[in-house]
Amino acid sequence: MRPTSEQHLDDDVLERHFTLGEIPGVLWAPGSASAPAPLVLLGHPGGLSAMYPRLLARARHAVAAGFAAATIELPWSGDRPRSAAAEEARADLVRALQAGKPVDDGIVDRLVLPLVEQAVPEWRAALDALLALPGIGGPVGWSGGVVSIGIRLAVVEPRIAAALLFAGSYVPRAVFEEARRVTVPLLVLLQWDDEGNDRQMALDLFDALGSEQKTLHANTGGHTGVPHFEGDDADRFFARHLRTGGPAGSGR
Amino acid sequence: MRPTSEQHLDDDVLERHFTLGEIPGVLWAPGSASAPAPLVLLGHPGGLSAMYPRLLARARHAVAAGFAAATIELPWSGDRPRSAAAEEARADLVRALQAGKPVDDGIVDRLVLPLVEQAVPEWRAALDALLALPGIGGPVGWSGGVVSIGIRLAVVEPRIAAALLFAGSYVPRAVFEEARRVTVPLLVLLQWDDEGNDRQMALDLFDALGSEQKTLHANTGGHTGVPHFEGDDADRFFARHLRTGGPAGSGR
Numbered sequence: 001m002r003p004t005s006e007q008h009l010d011d012d013v014l015e016r017h018f019t020l021g022e023i024p025g026v027l028w029a030p031g032s033a034s035a036p037a038p039l040v041l042l043g044h045p046g047g048l049s050a051m052y053p054r055l056l057a058r059a060r061h062a063v064a065a066g067f068a069a070a071t072i073e074l075p076w077s078g079d080r081p082r083s084a085a086a087e088e089a090r091a092d093l094v095r096a097l098q099a100g101k102p103v104d105d106g107i108v109d110r111l112v113l114p115l116v117e118q119a120v121p122e123w124r125a126a127l128d129a130l131l132a133l134p135g136i137g138g139p140v141g142w143s144g145g146v147v148s149i150g151i152r153l154a155v156v157e158p159r160i161a162a163a164l165l166f167a168g169s170y171v172p173r174a175v176f177e178e179a180r181r182v183t184v185p186l187l188v189l190l191q192w193d194d195e196g197n198d199r200q201m202a203l204d205l206f207d208a209l210g211s212e213q214k215t216l217h218a219n220t221g222g223h224t225g226v227p228h229f230e231g232d233d234a235d236r237f238f239a240r241h242l243r244t245g246g247p248a249g250s251g252r
Numbered sequence: 253m254r255p256t257s258e259q260h261l262d263d264d265v266l267e268r269h270f271t272l273g274e275i276p277g278v279l280w281a282p283g284s285a286s287a288p289a290p291l292v293l294l295g296h297p298g299g300l301s302a303m304y305p306r307l308l309a310r311a312r313h314a315v316a317a318g319f320a321a322a323t324i325e326l327p328w329s330g331d332r333p334r335s336a337a338a339e340e341a342r343a344d345l346v347r348a349l350q351a352g353k354p355v356d357d358g359i360v361d362r363l364v365l366p367l368v369e370q371a372v373p374e375w376r377a378a379l380d381a382l383l384a385l386p387g388i389g390g391p392v393g394w395s396g397g398v399v400s401i402g403i404r405l406a407v408v409e410p411r412i413a414a415a416l417l418f419a420g421s422y423v424p425r426a427v428f429e430e431a432r433r434v435t436v437p438l439l440v441l442l443q444w445d446d447e448g449n450d451r452q453m454a455l456d457l458f459d460a461l462g463s464e465q466k467t468l469h470a471n472t473g474g475h476t477g478v479p480h481f482e483g484d485d486a487d488r489f490f491a492r493h494l495r496t497g498g499p500a501g502s503g504r
Contacts, residue, residue: 192459192468203455206470207444215479216444216470218458227467229492233485240481 036137288389
């Protein structure tokens with residue numbers, strides 16, 4: 001992990017940009033930390049530059065609640081090399097959507113499964129590097145999309161102790177099977193009127209997830225209309241599950 | 253409204269039992285109040301004595317968060333006179349359930365619609381009496397079941413400023429139509445594995461509700477397994493909507 005820049009933001013947040021091999025990433029942490037802060041990984045749909053304002057807002061919220069937050073670029077997105085196969089799958093998706101046709105399983109599989117295969121080891125490598133830094137601790141939370149990446153990480157990465165999943169993307173059938181093997185506490189966010197999301201599929205996915213403790217928060221509004229108070233709910237969810245020594249199940 | 257007993261509970265909660273005509277009720281309020289506390293009406297399925305421990309727990313939670321809480325007995329329940337028609341509808345329901353048959357709309361209508369017709373004016377009369385007491389203020393919240401009573405109250409009673417609905421009972425088709433006319437902010441609780449509840453019907457009801465601001469919280473577990481942290485979430489929901497002067501949408 002190679003630091004590329006570092007700045008203190010005005011609300012006592014230290015923002016550090018880094019690269020991990022060819023992968024750019026950002027870490028936000030309390031500027032004047034004492035005990036190691038539990039780490040929350042911020043998922044996103046790819047394209048760090050375009051996503052930066054929303055990621056920064058989520059990170060500020062997390063840091064204000066006593067966590068560190070970090071994210072890395074997804075494969076084939078942003079400034080990273082493209083994949084011909086991924087471009088083709090995305091083009092097929094766009095064509096299907098423009099034609100008003102249902103998106104068939106083949107397209108979704110070609111779009112998402114290679115992404116999960118490539119991305120999950122990268123996030124795990126990022127975890128290794130981030131948790132080696134002073135001031136950054138475990139256990140670790142996952143927060144956001146791509147939901148299929150969050151599910152795979154929750155299944156294979158034992159350092160993930162809780163996950164907030166954003167039910168807002170295409171999900172291959174194989175991921176439904178994998179969802180049954182998730183056991184960590186979950187908070188699933190669903191935007192009820194999300195134009196680009198199949199509501200019934202999202203509810204089926206919530207049903208499929210294997211965790212004993214799972215909560216669905218559905219709100220009116222479109223994809224980007226998540227109400228502000230869900231940020232506070234997310235902090236409380238992670239506080240319940242990432243802070244050791246807190247009163248169990250007390251909801252703070 | 254006639255007071256029948258009054259006691260200070262050990263956590264600075266003043267519990268007052270009363271009757272309103274023939275209807276018994278309970279009011280819980282801060283024992284040492286200053287400003288008038290916004291009132292939350294606690295809905296329940298009927299049978300105050302049997303429900304008392306759970307109502308008291310919910311009331312303590314509300315009072316600790318700075319609210320007053322009150323409830324009244326439902327028509328034909330507890331110590332109130334029975335209705336032959338209601339008993340018959342209930343017996344038909346039990347027979348249908350025991351036979352493993354789907355509960356037909358006729359039974360649900362006969363069970364719920366007369367209850368709503370009778371109960372809603374009673375809750376409104378209770379509101380008149382409760383809001384005349386010193387230390388009890390508006391705006392008012394509704395919290396709990398019977399969901400059809402909560403929906404009717406939210407539609408016809410302008411003092412109801414927010415409602416938490418527990419999606420856990422039979423809902424007549426007519427109430428789905430009425431649900432579209434609800435406009436106050438809503439938090440809808442759904443127990444995902446509720447044996448006595450039709451999950452799809454609950455989701456359809458959430459979809460039908462007309463409010464611009466509505467949130468669904470679904471949790472794993474059966475009818476009585478609502479997680480403890482939902483009590484805190486409920487307090488925050490009411491704090492956002494019943495406290496005037498708070499930062500709008502801040503989620504506190």
